[in-house]
Structure formats: C-alpha cells, structure tokens
Amino acid sequence: MNDRIAKAIFKAKAERRQKLARLPFEEKIRIVVRLQRIAAAIRKDHKFRVWRLD
Amino acid sequence: MEKALRVINELKKSGLIGAYAIGGGIAATYYIEPILTYDLDIFFIPQAEGLDMLSPVYEELKKRGYSPEKELVIIEGIPVQFIPVYNVLVREAVETAKESTYQRVKTRIVRPEYLLAIALQTNRSKDRERAIQLLSQAKLDSKLLAGVLKEHGLGARYRKLKA
Numbered sequence: 001m002n003d004r005i006a007k008a009i010f011k012a013k014a015e016r017r018q019k020l021a022r023l024p025f026e027e028k029i030r031i032v033v034r035l036q037r038i039a040a041a042i043r044k045d046h047k048f049r050v051w052r053l054d
Numbered sequence: 055m056e057k058a059l060r061v062i063n064e065l066k067k068s069g070l071i072g073a074y075a076i077g078g079g080i081a082a083t084y085y086i087e088p089i090l091t092y093d094l095d096i097f098f099i100p101q102a103e104g105l106d107m108l109s110p111v112y113e114e115l116k117k118r119g120y121s122p123e124k125e126l127v128i129i130e131g132i133p134v135q136f137i138p139v140y141n142v143l144v145r146e147a148v149e150t151a152k153e154s155t156y157q158r159v160k161t162r163i164v165r166p167e168y169l170l171a172i173a174l175q176t177n178r179s180k181d182r183e184r185a186i187q188l189l190s191q192a193k194l195d196s197k198l199l200a201g202v203l204k205e206h207g208l209g210a211r212y213r214k215l216k217a
Contacts, residue, residue, distance in 0.1 A: 014190075020087035021191045026157060029055055031088035032080070039090055048092045052131025053055060 072099035075151030
C-alpha cells in the first residue's frame with residue numbers, strides 16, 4: 001500500500017519535472033530568478049546576486 | 055539577460071572573442087527543469103593564445119562600464135563568467151553548440167550531450183547530479199553521446215553513473 005503511494009508520488013514528481021523541462025527558455029530563466037530570490041531570503045548573505053532581468 | 059547577451063555578441067563581432075556558447079547551469083536549464091544557478095557561464099574560443107586570455111575581454115568590458123568582481127563580470131545585472139575553452143572536449147562543445155535565441159537575441163548553447171560529457175569529466179558531486187538530470191530529462195542523441203563519450207574516454211564514468 002505504502003509502496004504504491006510512494007510510486008504514485010515519484011511518478012507525479014517525474015511528470016512535473018518533464019513538464020518544467022518543456023517550458024520556453026525565457027520562462028525557465030524567470031523561474032531561475034525566482035529560485036535565486038527564495039535562496040537569497042533564506043541565506044541572508046550577499047555572496048550570491050539575484051539577477052536583474054531586462 | 056537579453057542585454058547581457060547583446061554585449062557578449064558585440065564582443066564576438068568585434069573579434070575580442072571567437073565562437074562562444076552558454077554552458078553550465080543555464081545551458082542545462084535550457085534542456086531540463088530550471089535549476090538554481092547564479093552565473094551565466096560563457097565558454098569561448100580565445101582569439102590569442104597566452105597566459106591571460108581574459109585581459110582583452112575585461113578591458114573592453116571595463117570601458118563599457120562593466121567591472122570584474124573576482125571571477126565574474128556583472129553585465130546589465132547578470133553575473134557573467136567568461137571561461138576560455140580549456141581542453142579539447144570543451145572546444146568541441148563550443149564549436150558544435152546549438153543556435154538559439156533568447157528574447158529575439160541570437161545566442162549559442164552547448165548541446166546536452168556535451169553538457170553531460172563535461173559534467174562527467176569535471177566529476178564533482180554537483181556535476182554528477184546534473185548529469186543524472188540530463189539523462190532523465192533532456193532529449194539526448196544517443197549516437198552523438200556515445201561518440202563523444204568514446205572520443206574523450208568517459209565511457210566508464212558514464213556506465214558507473216547509470217548503474
């Protein structure tokens with residue numbers, strides 16, 4: 001039972017990754033910048049710079 | 055990133071760098087899910103051989119108001135790392151890069167088969183992780199990949215990764 005649930009969750013995760021991989025490049029770059037912002041808020045250091053998109 | 059790419063294309067047009075291609079995390083992001091990365095890695099073929107192939111590039115960028123910060127140059131808000139091709143595999147990766155566009159600006163991106171090979175060659179833990187992502191998410195040309203791995207002696211690492 002638990003194994004079946006885990007398999008379903010991993011399958012859904014893999015499908016989501018595939019979906020993200022198919023996004024247009026520009027959209028992916030916007031997501032990268034969102035990830036940078038999230039990371040910057042957690043790290044609270046200035047070692048890494050959040051990109052300024054055009 | 056559009057403006058940064060325009061500046062890089064101008065460096066190419068003015069002959070300060072030869073062919074170039076986006077590599078690293080941003081190139082991987084072109085083929086797989088978006089990943090957290092902070093630098094725009096630009097692999098390029100230098101126009102002159104020598105110990106300091108970056109100086110002419112940095113000097114020109116300084117003139118344009120973009121100053122180097124350690125190993126990076128911030129161009130229009132994007133930290134760019136210029137990396138002269140450092141071995142045969144990376145040179146080949148640049149020479150065979152895929153033509154693409156970002157917001158109508160032409161650019162070139164290292165093909166996924168070469169990104170995978172470079173990751174196997176570099177072989178840090180984050181490179182192996184990236185190689186696994188490329189294997190599971192990118193559309194790879196298996197014939198091209200097999201040839202690149204064989205040519206550069208990376209077959210054993212590839213088989214270990216897949217095991």
